[in-house]
Amino acid sequence: MRRSRFPLLVTVAVIVFFYLPILVLVVNSFNASRFGSSWQGFSLRWYAGLVTEREIWAALRVTLIVAVSATAVSAVLGTTAALAMHRHRTRLQRFHSLLIAVPLVMPEILIGISLLLLFAIIGLGLGIFSIFLAHVTFCLSFVAIVVLGRLEGFDESLLEAARDLGATWWTATWRVLLPLLAPGIAAGALLAFTLSIDDFVITFFVAGPGATTLPIRIYSMIKHGSPPLISALSTLLLVVTLVAVWLSQRLIERRA
Amino acid sequence: MSTATPRKTGEWPLTLPSMVWLAVLVLVPALIVFVVAFRSADPYGGVGARWTLDTLRDLARESYLLIGWRTVYLSLLTTTLCLLFATPMAYFMARVSERWRHVLLLLVVVPFWTSFLVRIFAWKVVLHPEGLLKRALAALHLVSPEATLLYNPGAVLLVMVYISLPFAILPIYAAAERFDFSLLEAARDLGAGSLTAFRSVFMPGIRRGLASAALLVFIPSLGSYIVPDIVGGPRSEMIGNVIAQRVFSDRNLPHAGALSAVLTLLVLAPMLAALVLRSPQEEIPARRAGPG
Numbered sequence: 001m002r003r004s005r006f007p008l009l010v011t012v013a014v015i016v017f018f019y020l021p022i023l024v025l026v027v028n029s030f031n032a033s034r035f036g037s038s039w040q041g042f043s044l045r046w047y048a049g050l051v052t053e054r055e056i057w058a059a060l061r062v063t064l065i066v067a068v069s070a071t072a073v074s075a076v077l078g079t080t081a082a083l084a085m086h087r088h089r090t091r092l093q094r095f096h097s098l099l100i101a102v103p104l105v106m107p108e109i110l111i112g113i114s115l116l117l118l119f120a121i122i123g124l125g126l127g128i129f130s131i132f133l134a135h136v137t138f139c140l141s142f143v144a145i146v147v148l149g150r151l152e153g154f155d156e157s158l159l160e161a162a163r164d165l166g167a168t169w170w171t172a173t174w175r176v177l178l179p180l181l182a183p184g185i186a187a188g189a190l191l192a193f194t195l196s197i198d199d200f201v202i203t204f205f206v207a208g209p210g211a212t213t214l215p216i217r218i219y220s221m222i223k224h225g226s227p228p229l230i231s232a233l234s235t236l237l238l239v240v241t242l243v244a245v246w247l248s249q250r251l252i253e254r255r256a
Numbered sequence: 257m258s259t260a261t262p263r264k265t266g267e268w269p270l271t272l273p274s275m276v277w278l279a280v281l282v283l284v285p286a287l288i289v290f291v292v293a294f295r296s297a298d299p300y301g302g303v304g305a306r307w308t309l310d311t312l313r314d315l316a317r318e319s320y321l322l323i324g325w326r327t328v329y330l331s332l333l334t335t336t337l338c339l340l341f342a343t344p345m346a347y348f349m350a351r352v353s354e355r356w357r358h359v360l361l362l363l364v365v366v367p368f369w370t371s372f373l374v375r376i377f378a379w380k381v382v383l384h385p386e387g388l389l390k391r392a393l394a395a396l397h398l399v400s401p402e403a404t405l406l407y408n409p410g411a412v413l414l415v416m417v418y419i420s421l422p423f424a425i426l427p428i429y430a431a432a433e434r435f436d437f438s439l440l441e442a443a444r445d446l447g448a449g450s451l452t453a454f455r456s457v458f459m460p461g462i463r464r465g466l467a468s469a470a471l472l473v474f475i476p477s478l479g480s481y482i483v484p485d486i487v488g489g490p491r492s493e494m495i496g497n498v499i500a501q502r503v504f505s506d507r508n509l510p511h512a513g514a515l516s517a518v519l520t521l522l523v524l525a526p527m528l529a530a531l532v533l534r535s536p537q538e539e540i541p542a543r544r545a546g547p548g
Contacts, residue, residue: 004450007348011360014345014421018367021378021418024388028381081274088267096271099278102286107479107523109496113503113516114285117292120302120509137281140274198371201481205503218373222486227381234374241369249362 022238029231046232056233059217062128066213067196070135075189077136078143079181085144086151103138104145111138112205119206126208134206135199139192146191150184187251194244289520292513301507311514320498324518327494330409331477334416335424338473339466341417342424346465347458349425350432364425372419376486379415380406383487407489415483420476424469431465432458471530478522495519 032043050056081100085093103111115134116126124130158180162172178185200215207216221230293311296304314320349360367375382389383405393399405411435458443453459466481496488497495515502512 007344007351010341010344011348014341014425015360015363017418018363018421021375021382022370024382025374025378077274077277080270084267084270084274087270090267092267092271096275099275099282102278102282105475105523105527106282106286107476107496107519109479109481109499110286110289110516110520110523111282113499113512114289115281116503117288117303117509117513118281118285121288121292133281137277140277144274194369198373200373215371215373218371218377219482222373222377222380227384230377231381234371234377237371237374241371242366245362245366245369 025231026235026238028228029235031228034226034228046228047236049229050232050236053229055212056214056217059212059214062131062211063197063214066128066131066135067193070132070139070196071189071193073132074136074139074143074192075185077140078188078192079147079185081140081144082147082151085148086154087156100141100144103141108199108201109205112202115202116205126206126210128211130206130208131203131211131213134202135196138199138202139196142191142195143185143188146188147181147184150181150187154180183251187248190244190248190251194241286520289513289516292510293517295510295513297508297510301509303509303513311510314511315514315518320515323493323495323498324522326409326492327478327480327496328522330413330416330492330494331474331480333413334420334477335470335474337413337417338420338424339428339469341421342428342469343459343462343466345425346428346432346462347454349429350435351437361429364422364429367422372482375419376415376483379411379418380487383411406487407492409488409492412480412484412488412492412494415487416477416480419483420473423472423476427468427472428462428465431462435461467530471526474526475523479519495522 029046030042030044031039032045033040081096085097085100111134115130115137118124119126119130159172159176162176163169167175198215199213200219203213204216204219207213218230218233221233292303294307294309296306296308296310298304349357352360381387384390385404385406387405390399390403390405393405394401394403399405439457439461440453443457444450448456479496480494481500484492484494484497485500488494495518499512499515499519502508502515
C-alpha cells in the first residue's frame with residue numbers, strides 16, 4: 001500500500017528545527033569572530049575568557065549549593081509522598097495528589113510571584129534560603145511522580161515476606177524497600193537536580209539582589225553581555241546536559 | 257482491607273511532611289495572590305495594610321485588555337502550530353521500527369533537559385541582524401537587508417513553538433503508540449483516501465493524547481515570560497512581562513498580584529473545561545489493582 005511521505009518530511013523538519021539553532025550556537029562558540037556572522041577560524045578564546053569571569057564561578061557556587069540541598073530535601077519529601085499515595089487510597093491522598101500536581105501544571109511565573117508575595121508578607125529576607133525553599137517546592141512534585149511510577153511495578157509482598165521472616169519495620173524499610181526503590185529515587189533526584197540547576201523564572205522572583213544563580217547570571221549576560229562568551233558557556237552546559245540524559249537513561253533502563 | 261492492617265498505620269507520618277510543605281508554599285501563596293489584589297501598595301515596595309479597589313479599576317484599562325488578548329491569542333496560535341507539527345510526527349514515530357523509535361524519542365527528549373535560557377539564546381543568535389538566518393534570507397532577497405527578525409510577535413511565536421513542541425509530541429506519541437493501525441488500513445480498504453482515513457479514524461483514536469498535548473502547551477504558554485522578554489519587543493508583551501515589570505521596575509506588588517490573579521483564572525479555565533468535557537466512558541480503567 002502506498003504510504004504518504006508527509007509524516008516523514010514533518011519529522012525530519014522538526015528534528016532540524018530542534019537542533020539547527022543549537023548547532024549554530026556550538027559552532028559559534030569556536031568562532032574567532034566576535035559577531036559570529038562569518039567564520040574567522042577556530043578559536044578557544046571564548047572558553048579561555050570564561051575562566052576569568054569571576055561572577056560566573058560565584059554564581060555556579062550558589063547554584064550548586066541550592067541544587068544539592070534542594071535535591072536532598074525534595075528526594076526525601078517526594079519519596080514519602082509517593083509511598084503515601086501508593087499505599088493509601090483515601091480522600092486525604094486524593095487531596096495530597098492534587099497538591100502534588102499543582103506545581104507541575106502551574107505556570108512558573110505564578111509559582112514565582114506567589115512565593116515572592118508570601119515571603120514579602122511574612123517578612124522573610126530574599127536570598128539563598130528563599131531560593132532553596134522555592135526549589136524544594138517544585139522539585140518535590142517531580143520526585144514524587146517519578147518514584148510513584150517506580151512503585152507501580154513494586155511487589156509489596158516482598159515487604160510482607162521480610163516482616164513474616166522476623167524483620168522489624170525499620171529493617172524491612174532500610175534493607176528491602178529502599179534498595180529496591182533506589183533507582184527510582186535516583187532518577188527522581190537527578191531530575192530534581194537538573195530542574196534546580198536550570199530554573200530561571202521562579203528563582204528570578206525569589207532571589208533578591210543578594211544571591212545570583214547561574215541562570216540569573218546567564219540571563220543578565222544575554223541582556224548585556226558578549227554573545228560568544230554565552231555561546232561558550234552554553235556549549236559547556238549542553239555537554240553536562242548530555243551526560244545527565246545518558247545517566248538517567250541508564251537508571252531508567254536498569255530494572256529492579 | 258480494613259484500617260487494622262499494619263500498612264495503614266503509616267499514612268499520616270508519610271503524608272504530613274510533603275502535604276504541610278505544599279500547603280504552606282503552594283496553597284497559601286496561591287490564595288495570597290487574590291487577597292493582595294485588594295490591598296494598597298506601600299511606598300517601600302511591599303504590601304500595604306489598607307483594603308482598596310484601585311488596583312482592580314486599573315486593570316480595566318485598555319492597554320491591559322490588549323495585552324491579555326495578545327497573551328491568549330499567541331498561546332492559542334502556539335498550541336495550534338504545535339499540534340499541527342506534532343501529530344504527523346507522532347504518527348511517523350509510532351510506525352517506524354523499535355530502534356528508530358528509540359532514536360527519535362531520545363532526540364525529542366534531549367531539548368527537555370537542555371537549559372531553557374540556552375535554547376532561547378540560540379534563537380537570538382540565529383535571528384540576530386548579523387546572524388545566519390537573516391543573512392541567508394537577505395541573500396535570497398526574501399527580506400530586505402534592513403529588516404529585523406527579532407523583537408516582534410513573529411519571533412515570539414516561533415520560539416514559543418520551539419520551546420513547547422516536545423511537550424506536544426510526547427503525549428500524542430504515547431496515544432499513537434497504543435493506536436490500532438489496522439483500523440486505518442480497514443478504512444482505506446473501505447474506500448477512504450489517506451487524508452480522510454487520517455482525519456476521521458486516526459485523529460479521533462488519539463484524541464486523549466491531543467487533548468493533553470493541547471493543555472501541556474497552552475497553559476505554560478499563557479504564563480510565558482522569558483521568551484517575549486528576550487526575543488520580543490513592545491508589540492509582543494504578554495501578561496508575564498507586565499507582572500515582571502510591576503515587580504522589578506515599579507515595585508508595585510498589589511498590582512503584580514492582581515495581574516497574577518487574572519492569569520490564574522485564565523489558566524484554570526481550560527483545565528476546568530477539560531474536566532467537564534471528558535465524558536465518563538473515556539475514563540481510564542484503574543491503573544492498578546490494589547493489593548489489599
